[in-house]
Amino acid sequence: MKSSSRTFFSSVWKSSTRRRKSSVAVFETQSIEEFPRLQALREQLQRDQPVIHRTKQRLTTLQPTDDTVQLREWIDTLPLPTTILQDSYGRFHNYLRLSLVERCNLRCTYCMPPEGIPLSDNLLTSEEVLRLAAHFVSRGVNKFRLTGGEPTLRKDLTEIIQGLHALRPKQIGITTNGVVLTRKLNEFIDAGLTSINISLDTLQADKFEQLTRRPYFTKVWESIVAAHQAASEQAHLTVKVNCVVMRGVNDEEVPNFIKLTEQFPHLQMRFIEYMPFSSNGWDWSKCVPYQELLTDDLTPVPSPDPSDTTKWYQTPTGATVGFITSMSEHFCGSCNRIRLTADGQLKVCLFDGREVNLKNVLRLPDVTEQDLDKVIYHALQHKQKQLGGHPDPASIKVDNNRPMTLIGG
Structure with missing residues (x-):
């Protein structure tokens, strides 16, 4: 580790002793009934939109069955689309996020319930991942991001990156917690990886252990240093650090994260607003709107990508x-x-x-590319205009969705 990174590491480590002990209290899961305003909003939604609300609670799939015969019959009833990846609002989808594994070697409080999650024993094989990826590329996808769980736990990750690289997309990225990234970082880059996002929500080792329920801060820090070094040597590689900001937990560390970019000039820092998922204890009081984090010395920078999810500043x-x-x-x-x-x-x-089981469709004995087109188009025609059909962020919490670790970060 270089001396500059050692100095910064030492300074943020010492600062952990000055934190407020009350910061960990926000990890306790609270029900919506403990927040009168949210409860009132929920009751109003139930009164004003009873049909929509009940439908969202009942439907967890956009297909009628997983039975092979009935699934085939259902696909045959679907119309043949023209623009496969365009939804009913005219949005074209050229960015596919591929979750490769459900397991994770961290237990982040905002991502995974304290009791853990049931894991599937029937994941997509690498061959199936690459076949679906090739299909999406042939229909217009040109950007991939590999997620999890923790994608570096997938033993065939290098082979998957190589297979995606052979499809010649514009970008192959990965979102990782960085715990084991250094083991195969150069191997992944040589295979075709072009973008690395490393998740880190605190610069304090003891707080990291509270947030993730694991003592791996040093390993993540070493991955950031190694990825930055790689980016300094290879112009095509971009490295970002993602920080989920939570009020009373790590919001006071934002200035230190910004200073991190002075130590590591090839690093981009991103702050993510805390989002609601199944059993992650979200409520408005813990969410820090980005406007509160802006300072006068940050200058807006336009993004060349009209679909960029990030508001950039210099x-x-x-x-x-x-x-x-x-x-x-x-x-x-x-x-x-x-x-x-x-x-x-x-x-x-x-x-x-709501989801569509593309794996079952792919495994039909006589499946065709046209079948895949029909099912993908069918799913996109049910995409809502905004927020998954919810009127506001608070109502997302009551949806029947998965924990983030099962969706893919």
């Missing part, structure tokens, strides 16, 4: 800092993303609990 030193504003200012109108979970479920929206 620091006085020329570093790049971004904010993902899913809660305070959603970007659903320009959404170009679809997700494929590790167990083969196609999700057209992060906040919609």
Whole structure:
């Protein structure tokens, strides 16, 4: 580790002793009944939109059955589409996020319930992942992001990256917690990886252990240093650090995270608004709108990508800092993303609990490319205009959705 990174590491480590002990109290799960305003909103939604609300609770799939014969009969009734990846609002989806594994070597409080999660024993094989990826590329997808769980736990990850690289997309990215990234970092880059997002929500080792329920801060830090070094040597590689900001937990660390970009000029820092998922204890009081984190010395920077989810700013030193504003200012109108979970479920929206089992379709004995087109198009025609069909972020919490670790970060 270079001396500059050692100095910064030492300074943030010492600062952990000065934190407020009360910060960990926000990890306790609270029900919606403990918040009168949210409860009133929920009751109002039930009165004003009873049909929609009950439907969202009942439907967890956009297909009628998993039975092979009935599934075939259902596919045959679907219309043959023309523009496969365009939804009913005219949004074209050229960005596929591939979750490769459900397991994770961390237990982050905002991602995984304290009791853990039931894992599927029937995930997509690498051959199936690459076949579906090739199909999506032939229909217009040109950007991939590999997620989990923790994607570096997938033993055939290098082979999957190589297979995706052979499809010649514009970008192959990975979102990782960084715990074991250093073991095969160069191997992944040589295979075709072009973008690395490393999740880190605190610069304090003891708080890291509270947030993740694991003592791996040093390993993650070493991955950030190694990835930054790789980015400094290879112009095509971008490295970002993602931080989920939670009020009373790590919001006071935002200035230190921004200073991190001064130590590591090839690093981009992004702050993510805390989002609601199944059993993660979300409520408005813990969400920090990005406007509260802006300072006068941050200058807005336009993004060349009209579908970029990040609002970018430049620091006085020329570093790049971004904010993902899913809660305070959603970007659903320009959404170009679809997700494929590790167990083969196609999700057209992060906040919609409904899914289509693309794995079962792919495994039909006589499946054709046309069959896949029909099912993918069918799913996209059910994509809602914004927030998975919810009127506001608070109502997302009551949807029948998965924990984030099963959806794919």
